[in-house]
Amino acid sequence: MSGSIPFSDRIANWLPRLVLAPSLLVVLVVVYLFICWTGWISLSSSMIVPKYDFVGLSQYVRLWSTPRWHTAVFNLVIFSVLFLGITTLLGLLMAILLDQKIRCEGALRAIFLYPMALSFIVTGTAWKWILNPALGVQKVVNDLGWTSFVFDWIARPSFAIYCVVIAAVWQSTGFAMALFLAGLRGIDNSVIKAAQIEGASLPLIYRQIVIPMLRPAFLSVIVLLSYIAIKSFDLILALTNTGPGSATEMPSTFMYSATFRRDQMGVGAASAMMMLMTVVAIIVPYLYSELKETGDGH
C-alpha cells in the first residue's frame, strides 16, 4: 500500500512526472497534433485556406508531377550528403589538429566557432557577394591579373547548389569541430599512452582507438547537422533565393512558396509530409541503432 510510503517520498516520485507534464503536453499538441493536421490537409483540396474535404492522394500526385519538386528533392540529397560529409570530416580533422596541444588554441577555437554565431541570413548574404562573379572572388582574382579566371558557380544552374554547400560548410564546420573537440577531451589519455607503449603509430591510434571512441560525438554531430540540412531555408533565401531558375529549390522553400505564395495549401502540406517521411526514414533507424547498442541511451 502506498500509505506506508512517507508523503515526501511520494512527492519525490511524482515530481519528475509533474514537472515534465506541461512540456510533454506542449510537445504533444504543437508537434504531433499539428503533424496529424498537416497530414489531413495534405489529403484535402485546400487552396488559400484549409478546407476539410477528402480528395485522396491527388495532392501527392500533383506534387510529384511538379518538376520543381524533383529539383528540390534532388538538391536536398546532394546538399545533405555533401554538407554532412564535408562538415563532419573537416570538423573532425580540425578538432584532431587543435587537440595536439598547440599554441593559441583558445583563440583559434573561437575563430573557427565564430561563423556559428552568425545567422544563416548573414552568412547567405555575405557569400552571395563573395560568390558573385562581378563583385567577389572572380573579380579579385581577375583584378590581380589572372583575367581568364572564372568562378561563376552561383550563376550556373547546375553548380549553384554547390555554392549553398560551401556557405553551409563554412558556417557549421566550427560547430562540428567544437563537438568533436569535447569528445576528444573526454577520452582518457592513458588509453592513448598504452597504445603508444605497444608501438602503435599516431594515425593507427586515431583510426582504431580514438575515432571509434568518438561515437557519441558523431551521433550528436550527424543528428544536429541533418536537421540543419533539412530545415535549410533562410540560407537558400538569402544566398540564391532558390535561383537561378529554381535551380537551388529545396523542399522547405518549395513548401513555403506552395502554401504562402501560390495558394496551394494542399500541395504544401503534401510536401511537408514528404519531408517528414524522409526524416523519419533516415533519422529514426539511425537513432534506433545508435541508442540500442549502448543499452540505456545517452
Add this chain to the structure above:
Amino acid sequence: MNKFKLILMATAVALPLAEQAMAETKIEGLHVWTSASEVKALKVITDKLATMGFEWQDSAVGGANGANAQQALRTRVAAGNPPAIMQFLGFEGLGWAKEGALRSLNDLYAKNGWKADLPPVMLQFLEQDANFFSTPINMHRQNWVWANKAVFDKAGISIPASWDELIASGEKLKAIGVTPIAMSDESWQIEELFESILIDVNGPDFYKKAAIDLDETALSSPEMIKTFEILGKLRGMHDAGFTGRDWSAATNMVANGQAAMQVMGDWAKGEFLAKGMKPGVDFLCFPTPTATPNYKFVFDTFGGFTIDNADIIKGQDAVAEAIMDPEVQKNFNLIKGSIPARLDVSMDDFDDCAKRSFSDRVEAIKNNAIYGSLTDGFAVEPRFSGVFQDVVGKFFVTDMSAEDAVQALVDGINNAR
C-alpha cells in the same frame, strides 16, 4: 481667488470632455509598403483619414515580395483576429472574398457611383459574386522600358520600334561596353521581359488567350515558341553580376549609365526621380516596343474583413472613401509613381511618364488592349502564374530550347489546374 478656483474647476470638467472629442477611432491596416516613397504615399491616405476622425494603426509587413504579409494575414485570420483593412494585389482579394471573409462595400459604391469612375477592366478584381469588396488607389503600368538617354545618344540608337530592333541596339551597346539590359536572374524579373514580348509580338488578343484564359491551344502554339525564342535572344544582354540583384539595383545601373535599359513597371521611376533625373532629359520612359500598342496594369487595393464592431465598420467605410477621394488619389500617385485609379483626376501636375501612362490607358481601354500583368498577379491565379515564372526563369538561365519550354509550360499549367 474665487475666479481662479472657477477656472480650475472648469478646466477639470472640460479637459476630459475635450479629450473625448479628440479621441479618434483606431483603424488597423495590414500592408506591404515599407520603402521611403511608399510610406510617404500612404501618409496621404492616413492624413485624410485623420481629418475624418480616424486614426490609422499601421501594421506594415514587408519582404519576400509580399509573401510575409500573406503569411501574417493567414495566421491572423486563422486566429480569428483579422486586420480591419488589408492591402490586396491581384487575385489575393478575390481569394478571400470567395471564402466570404470580406465586407461588401456595395452601399458605398452605389451611393458614390464609383463604378463609373474606374476603368472597367479593374472591376473584375474588386467584385466577387456581385459584391464590391475593395477600393483601388492607383494603377501601375508594367510594360515600360526605362533607358539612360546619355547612353542612347552615345551608342547612336533611338527608341526601338520592335523587339528585333531592341535586340539589334543591344549589340551596338555591347560594342561600346555598356550592358544592354539591366536585370537579375530572379525569375520574376525575367518574367517581366517575357510577358512584354508575349503581348508585344503576338498582340493583346493572343495575350488574353494564353496568359489569362490559359487556353491550351494558345499555350502550345507556334506563337508561344516564337515568344520564347525572342526571350532566348536576350540571354547575352545582361552582365555577369546579375545573380540575385534587386530590381532597384538594376534601375540604378541604368540611372548611372552602366546599363542602357530596364524593362520594369513604373515603380522604377522613383529611383530616377530620387537622383534628380528628369524624364525625357536624363532618362527615357517608353512602352516596350510593339506594333500593337497595349497596356498592362498592376494596382493596389484595400479591402476590409468582416468584423462585428460598429466602430470598425465606420472606419472601413472611411478608408474606402479616403482612397476614392480624387485629391487623395492625385497626391498619393504623385509620390508613388503610378497614376490614379480614377479616370477623372487631372494629370496636370504629373511628370511626362505618368501623363503618357494616363493617355495610353485611355487609348487601350478604347481598343480592348488593356490587360493585367502576368508577373505581378493580375492575369491568372498565383498557382498558374507561378508555373510561368518557373518555366521562364529556368529557360532563361539554362540552354533549354523554346520547344521544351513550351512543353514544360503546358504540362505545368495542366498540373496546377
